[in-house]
Amino acid sequence: MLTGKTKNLGVLGWPIAHSLSPVLQNAAIGKAGVDYVYTALPVRPEDLPAAVAGLKALQFRGWNVTIPHKTAIMPLLDAIDEDARIIGAVNTVVNDDGHLTGYNTDVTGFIQALVDAGFVPQGKTVVLLGAGGAARAVVWGLIKAGVQAIYIGVRSPEKVQPLVDEFSAYGTLTVSHWESEDFAAKLSAADLLVNTTPLGMTPHVDAMPPVDWSKVKADAFVYDIIYTPAETRLLREAREYGHRVLNGEGMLAGQGAAAFVKWTGVAPNVELMKAKLRAALAT
Structure with missing residues (x-):
């Protein structure tokens, strides 16, 4: 009352x-x-x-x-x-x-949801898809959690280079085009794959960032910070390939x-x- x-x-x-x-x-x-x-x-x-x-x-x-x-x-x-x-x-x-x-508090929400799902970020290698507004909190949260390296894949690496330069003072970051051979190599090393783009969000549920699942480690954890729909195309495909998955609800x-x-x-x-x-x- x-x-x-x-x-x-x-x-x-x-x-x-x-x-x-x-x-x-x-x-x-x-x-x-x-x-x-x-x-x-x-x-x-x-x-x-x-x-x-x-x-x-x-x-x-x-x-x-x-x-x-x-x-x-x-x-x-x-x-x-x-x-x-x-x-x-x-x-x-x-x-x-x-x-x-x-x-x-986006930092806390992002990391706590990951830890609650059973993934410990410390010492792990991370690939980030996209580098928009949400990505800054994700990057900082991962750095604070002690990840070994963060590799960012985007459409326009030159636009993201300033973010990489800024956060490189705190940890190891690189950026490359997400359809390049360099990115494919980074994807193969990733323990954690995180989507920070809006690709796949309602109503455009058929969209997703380009991911070659044959290049992704079998035990990689896949985290999409989108929460509507509850299972994006990215998470559905990841689950079908046997990966553990998490959506943005917990964040x-x-x-x-x-x-x-x-x-x-x-x-x-x-x-x-x-x-x-x-x-x-x-x-």
């Missing part, structure tokens, strides 16, 4: 009507029995400074940040966590008595759970959040 003591949370984005964060977070709130409520907050890009000032004035405890505000919000905050600073994007804000701190729920802890100090029921996500997607 909402009362005068109920603390407010939300998610900022434009557009925002499609967001499943309210479903996940309010399910977690109800299960944990904490006095919070979480809502979607549509904010036009030009209104972001006013929105942040307004949420601070209204004493919102915190909020998530999604497209197109993840980078634009950073100068409006009082402090930026190291993960968010290195990735260059904030997806979670915590308001401590008017002091706003930005975090990026989405995991990043939400990490944000929940920062706001409330309480660990939510992540399995419930996943179940609510599946139910929402089904409808």
Whole structure:
């Protein structure tokens, strides 16, 4: 029941009507029995400074940040966590008595889902398909988890070289065209194959990045951060070739759970959040 003591949370984005964060977070709130409520907050890009000032004035405890505000919000905050600073994007804000701190919990969500699935990244070799916005959090998460090397395959290597140069200060990274012989050799060495592209996402479910399964190690783990559909063409083919697979459901729920802890100090029921996500997607 909402009362005068109920603390407010939300998610900022434009557009925002499609967001499943309210479903996940309010399910977690109800299960944990904490006095919070979480809502979607549509904010036009030009209104972001006013929105942040307004949420601070209204004493919102915190909020998530999604497209197109993840980078634009950073100068409006009082402090930026190291993960968010290195990735260059904030997806979670915590308001401590008017002091706003930005975090990026995508890192936690990505790695925790992988570990929960039984894959330990430390010392492993990784091939990444794509290098868009989500890839920065994935790359940083893998580096923090202690992987040996990250090989990125893309359509336009020259566009991704600046990212490789930037993160090479922290680990071993290379980039090559994903249809080149060089990439095929990298694919053969991979313990983990991760898709960070939108290829295969609903409604374009027949698409997938080019992968020659004959070049992929038999025991390689395949992780697609897409969660709709639950099984992309990439994951279906990987499963048919005998690979262990994981979709993006755990990453989405995991990043939400990490944000929940920062706001409330309480660990939510992540399995419930996943179940609510599946139910929402089904409808």
